[in-house]
Amino acid sequence: xxxxxxxxxxxxxxEGKTATLTCNYTNYSPAYLQWYRQDxxxxxxxxxxxxxxxxxxxxxxxxxxxxxxxKQSLFHITxxxxxxxxxxxxxxGAGGFKTIFGAGTRLFVKA
Amino acid sequence: xTGVSQNPRHKITKRGQNVTFRCDPISxxxxxxxxxxxxxxGPEFLTYFQNEAQLEKSRLLSDRFSAERPKGSFxxxxxxxxxxxxxxxxxxASSPKDKNIQYFGAGTRLSVL
Numbered sequence: 001x002x003x004x005x006x007x008x009x010x011x012x013x014x015e016g017k018t019a020t021l022t023c024n025y026t027n028y029s030p031a032y033l034q035w036y037r038q039d040x041x042x043x044x045x046x047x048x049x050x051x052x053x054x055x056x057x058x059x060x061x062x063x064x065x066x067x068x069x070x071k072q073s074l075f076h077i078t079x080x081x082x083x084x085x086x087x088x089x090x091x092x093g094a095g096g097f098k099t100i101f102g103a104g105t106r107l108f109v110k111a
Numbered sequence: 112x113t114g115v116s117q118n119p120r121h122k123i124t125k126r127g128q129n130v131t132f133r134c135d136p137i138s139x140x141x142x143x144x145x146x147x148x149x150x151x152x153g154p155e156f157l158t159y160f161q162n163e164a165q166l167e168k169s170r171l172l173s174d175r176f177s178a179e180r181p182k183g184s185f186x187x188x189x190x191x192x193x194x195x196x197x198x199x200x201x202x203x204a205s206s207p208k209d210k211n212i213q214y215f216g217a218g219t220r221l222s223v224l
Contacts, residue, residue, distance in 0.1 A: 004153075008151075032211060034211070034212075041217075042217055042218075043115070043202050043204070043215030043216050043217050043218055044154065044202075044213075044215050045215070046212045046214070049211060049212065089153050089154075091153075093211060096166070096167070097142055097161070097166075097206065097211065098156060098159065098167055099144075099156070099211070099213065100156060101146075101153035101154045101155075101156075102153050103151065103152050103153045104152075104153050
């Protein structure tokens with residue numbers, strides 16, 4: 001069956017360190033993969049999109065990698081700040097314009 | 112433009128009642144999505160529209176759920192004969208033409224008592 005897996009355990013890191021979140025998927029061949037940020041009580045906010053023919057994408061302190069052989073994406077936040085504390089959602093393009101989301105990983109950045 | 116707007120923000124209803132939610136997308140966005148989200152889970156795809164056409168509907172969506180986008184602008188999601196299991200956050204998102212980025216509203220939180 002099709003699955004998107006994100007680490008269900010919260011990630012706790014110290015301010016200034018790099019946070020790395022993982023998204024694994026099975027039985028999908030996504031044309032693209034996205035990462036969204038969600039704060040409590042709010043809708044998700046788009047961060048980055050990476051296409052299947054791209055290995056890496058960067059935006060300010062954010063970096064995403066996409067390995068279609070391993071069926072995995074890594075999401076990095078460098079020089080993390082307490083304001084980066086949120087839930088981060090991985091989302092796959094599942095055909096046409098349909099998008100399937102993972103359950104998300106909660107990130108806590110301690111000052 | 113103020114972004115995607117959803118109303119109401121909160122809805123409390125008794126089991127068996129019908130409820131209707133409204134979503135106003137960003138103007139000129141031709142695609143509109145509905146998702147359901149429960150605590151600790153990601154958004155679960157329900158349905159999406161391209162202009163006024165409903166192009167896909169999740170198999171998880173029972174016949175108690177119906178969505179419309181009559182003029183290709185705002186959309187409504189109706190749940191008939193609500194059940195306690197329908198309690199969740201209902202999210203709406205819109206996308207511009209030929210872009211896969213979704214812009215989400217703040218959601219409608221439904222509580223079925």
